[in-house]
Amino acid sequence: MYARSAFPVGIMVALCGCSASKAACDPPRQAANSAVKLYDINPDTGPSTPPTAVTVFGDNFSQDTKVYFDGLMARETLFRDESHLEALTPYMRPGQYQVLVKSKDSEAVRLETPFTATPAPVDLRIDAALSQARAGQVSAALSVLDDIARNDSDHRVRAFAHYQEGELYFAQGDWQRWLGETMGIYLNAKLAGPSVQSYWPYGVANARACYLLNRSGDPEVDALNFDMAIQWDATGATEPHFRRAIFRARSGKLKEATEDIQFCLRVEPANAAYLALAAFNAAQRGDKSASAKLYQRARTIVSRQIRPDSEALALLGEALYAAGNSRRAQLYWAEAGSVYPLAPSLALLQAKKHLWRGEQETAAMLLSETVAMSPGSAEAEEARGLLAGVPSKP
Numbered sequence: 001m002y003a004r005s006a007f008p009v010g011i012m013v014a015l016c017g018c019s020a021s022k023a024a025c026d027p028p029r030q031a032a033n034s035a036v037k038l039y040d041i042n043p044d045t046g047p048s049t050p051p052t053a054v055t056v057f058g059d060n061f062s063q064d065t066k067v068y069f070d071g072l073m074a075r076e077t078l079f080r081d082e083s084h085l086e087a088l089t090p091y092m093r094p095g096q097y098q099v100l101v102k103s104k105d106s107e108a109v110r111l112e113t114p115f116t117a118t119p120a121p122v123d124l125r126i127d128a129a130l131s132q133a134r135a136g137q138v139s140a141a142l143s144v145l146d147d148i149a150r151n152d153s154d155h156r157v158r159a160f161a162h163y164q165e166g167e168l169y170f171a172q173g174d175w176q177r178w179l180g181e182t183m184g185i186y187l188n189a190k191l192a193g194p195s196v197q198s199y200w201p202y203g204v205a206n207a208r209a210c211y212l213l214n215r216s217g218d219p220e221v222d223a224l225n226f227d228m229a230i231q232w233d234a235t236g237a238t239e240p241h242f243r244r245a246i247f248r249a250r251s252g253k254l255k256e257a258t259e260d261i262q263f264c265l266r267v268e269p270a271n272a273a274y275l276a277l278a279a280f281n282a283a284q285r286g287d288k289s290a291s292a293k294l295y296q297r298a299r300t301i302v303s304r305q306i307r308p309d310s311e312a313l314a315l316l317g318e319a320l321y322a323a324g325n326s327r328r329a330q331l332y333w334a335e336a337g338s339v340y341p342l343a344p345s346l347a348l349l350q351a352k353k354h355l356w357r358g359e360q361e362t363a364a365m366l367l368s369e370t371v372a373m374s375p376g377s378a379e380a381e382e383a384r385g386l387l388a389g390v391p392s393k394p
Contacts, residue, residue, distance in 0.1 A: 035060040038111045041099050048117045049154045051075055051088040056101065056111075061085055066194075068100040068108065069115055071235045073198035075156070090195030091156035092117040093126075100234055108234045122148060122157055126164070133168055142168060149184065155192040159185045163202055166209075173342050175349065179213045182206040200237045203229030207240075211247055212349040219357050222247060238264045242274060246315075249281045250354060250362045257281050272301040276315035283322035295319050310340035314347070314369065321365050330372040337373025344373040348383055355386065364390045 037059040046052025056067055060082055067074040067087040074087035085101070096114040125144060133141035142165055149161035166181030182205045185196065196202060207225035214221065226244035233240060245260035258281060264274045275298035282291035298316055302308050317332035337343045351366030367390070370383035 036065070036101060036103065036106070036109050038099070038101055038109050041111060041113065041115060044113055045116045045118060046089055048094055048120045048123055049091045049157055050120075051090070054087050054089060054115070056085040056087060056099070057083060058085075058101065058109075059083055061101070062103050065101055065103045066234075068102060068198065068234045069097040069117075070100070071199050071201075071233060071237065072097075073194040073234070075193050075195050089115070089117070091154055091160060093160070094119040094123055102234045108236075122152060122154075126161070130164065138168055138172065155188045156195055158188065159192050159196045159202065162187070163205060166205055173345055175209075175213055175345075179209040182209040198232045198234065200229055200233040200235065200240050203232060204240050204243055208243060212346070212353060215353075215356055223251075236267075238267050238271075238274075242277070245277055245281070249277065249284065250350070250366075251357070251359060252284075252362075254281055254285050258285075270301060272298045272305070272309050272312035273315060275301070276312045276319060279319035280315055280322055283319050288323060291319060291323055308335065308339055310336045310343055313339065314343060314373075317369060317372070318365060321368070326368065330368070333369045333372035344370050344377055344379040347373060348379045351383065351386065355390070360390050 038056070039059075040057045042055050042057070043052065044054075046054070054067075061079060061084070062082075063079050065079065065085060066077045067085055069090060069092055072090040072092060075090055076088045078086040080086055092115075094117050096116050099111040099113070099115050100108040101111075102108040125148060129141040129144035132138075132144070145161045145165045145168075149158050149165060152158050152161070162181045162184035166178050166185070169175075169178040169181060182202075185202050185206065186192070189196070203225070207222070207229050210225050211222050223244075226240065226247055229240040230244065241260040241263045245257045245264065248254075248257035248260065257277075261274060261278045261281060264271065265278065268274060275294050279291045279294035279298060282288075282294060295316065298312060298319075302312050302316065313332045313336035317329040317336065320326070320329035320332065333347075347366050347370040351363050351370060354360075354366060355363035364387060367383040367387040371380045371387070374380050
């Protein structure tokens with residue numbers, strides 16, 4: 001998000017300014033004419049924790065070649081020679097994982113045979129906690145996960161427990177505890193090592209939490225957090241790019257946002273949220289023709305969904321707002337609020353962040369979005385008060 005000696009502890013300084021699904025795209029394909037070849041791994045099965053020592057066989061490995069299991073870098077990778085790497089597996093939940101090798105500044109190369117992680121005792125506890133959460137017993141689930149996050153001997157397991165706690169707090173709209181748990185993922189960064197830093201869901205969760213909730217320190221920390229989530233990822237996941245594109249587009253970095261959006265659309269050209277964000281970005285650039293075409297494509301996809309994508313609906317509204325059609329934008333925002341009850345609260349958090357950053361036009365749009373999503377809510381009342389203090393657009 002790694003031999004241990006190469007692990008940059010300084011990454012923690014950027015998190016929220018502290019001294020402390022969209023699915024991933026298909027696994028990376030081997031680059032044409034790549035010198036690196038990957039043949040086998042032995043053993044190809046081991047427990048989720050503690051780590052298993054594996055040997056990776058291939059050709060043309062180098063001193064900086066690292067081994068990944070999907071998005072998780074090995075706890076440690078040792079270069080034996082150009083045909084052999086030795087690695088300690090990261091903590092992985094039970095299941096099958098794509099084995100990848102990657103050298104600096106090169107594409108990842110994948111092995112066809114997966115590595116299978118088998119359950120460890122802690123996985124049974126985690127499974128039971130998640131089952132409790134699905135059954136509505138969230139407090140009981142959080143209690144189990146908190147115990148694991150505090151006491152498990154494997155710091156990678158602790159990080160996963162913090163992440164799952166954060167997901168439950170997010171689902172409840174408990175934003176401050178969500179922020180706390182996303183920071184808790186990296187609480188023992190030195191001990192957890194690179195397998196935690198490399199996992200893009202952790203990086204994205206922390207970057208989003210900082211974007212929504214951090215009000216202190218260097219405002220460029222938000223951008224840096226998104227950047228790091230992408231730089232550490234070996235899988236080519238679209239979600240980190242999508243989240244960074246939203247932040248960039250709303251912050252006026254339209255060219256950079258376009259690059260991220262194009263990356264996402266190459267992988268998922270029919271993703272309604274990606275298309276809607278592209279329409280918003282194009283409208284902000286003043287390209288009305290492109291925005292209208294992208295808007296129509298996104299709208300068609302959303303209209304066919306049994307349960308519309310609330311984020312796509314919100315972004316469609318933002319595209320219309322940026323194009324000057326605020327009245328119609330409110331219809332999409334109202335639908336997004338009805339589909340996803342937490343949408344007004346999230347919109348308000350984003351509005352306040354951009355207001356704090358001095359980006360008043362973006363803040364005004366998001367405050368209007370909050371009101372349209374749930375006119376009678378406490379969030380809407382607060383948004384109206386803030387909106388009254390934002391200068392009207394000339």
